Amino acid sequence: MPSLGEFFGTRFPLAFRAHVLHLVTAFALFSTAFVFGATLAIVQPGSGTAVLGPGAVEGMRRGHLWTESLVSTVPPAVSSSGIATNNMSVAMVGWAGGTALGLGALYVILMNGFLLGLILATTLHYGLAGALLEFVSAHGPLEITLILTTAAAGLGMGHALVAAGDEPRRVLVARAGREALIVLVGCLPWFLLLGLVEALVSPAPAVPIALKVGLGLGLETTFLLLAWNPRRP
Numbered sequence: 001m002p003s004l005g006e007f008f009g010t011r012f013p014l015a016f017r018a019h020v021l022h023l024v025t026a027f028a029l030f031s032t033a034f035v036f037g038a039t040l041a042i043v044q045p046g047s048g049t050a051v052l053g054p055g056a057v058e059g060m061r062r063g064h065l066w067t068e069s070l071v072s073t074v075p076p077a078v079s080s081s082g083i084a085t086n087n088m089s090v091a092m093v094g095w096a097g098g099t100a101l102g103l104g105a106l107y108v109i110l111m112n113g114f115l116l117g118l119i120l121a122t123t124l125h126y127g128l129a130g131a132l133l134e135f136v137s138a139h140g141p142l143e144i145t146l147i148l149t150t151a152a153a154g155l156g157m158g159h160a161l162v163a164a165g166d167e168p169r170r171v172l173v174a175r176a177g178r179e180a181l182i183v184l185v186g187c188l189p190w191f192l193l194l195g196l197v198e199a200l201v202s203p204a205p206a207v208p209i210a211l212k213v214g215l216g217l218g219l220e221t222t223f224l225l226l227a228w229n230p231r232r233p
Contacts, residue, residue: 022159
């Protein structure tokens with residue numbers, strides 16, 4: 001059984017690199033869905049209302065984002081736990097969706113891109129896009145990367161199920177399942193860290209936006225450097 005150092009320093013980066021083409025595909029699909037969601041919200045502003053709900057929309061009319069409630073209404077420990085659990089659930093759905101010929105992974109990728117575009121364009125309509133971008137700047141870049149990475153692992157499993165090759169299909173599927181599981185396990189601890197960031201830093205008005213942006217870029221860079229550079233076994 002590998003040690004933690006061997007797993008996160010060698011096995012996880014190797015599995016991550018093995019899924020890079022699936023990750024590129026996931027990012028392209030996510031971006032396409034994002035543009036579609038934003039366009040829909042611009043053309044049909046009511047679509048954002050249907051997703052966010054009347055309470056959030058009424059708050060935006062008064063100049064307030066729904067994220068402001070995170071500062072005062074929920075204890076940080078409870079909030080961070082709930083955020084991490086929710087994000088892990090999304091990641092696991094995308095990962096496990098690979099067993100359904102990759103369709104579940106595709107759903108997670110497209111739905112997350114669509115909703116982000118729709119919500120961002122809706123806040124732009126009320127002049128609050130800057131406030132939303134400030135809120136997500138500390139945790140959003142890495143959160144999106146992690147969700148797309150786990151979904152890319154799901155796409156890898158789906159590809160093994162439908163692809164023809166020289167090796168027996170059961171061998172391809174077994175190998176893809178092992179690699180995908182390594183990717184999932186390697187990503188999950190980062191969701192715990194992001195839960196703390198999203199609960200403590202992202203909604204805090206006292207934290208300067210420059211610090212939030214720097215933290216978000218730092219987390220994203222650190223993850224990608226560790227995931228892309230395997231150590232020698």
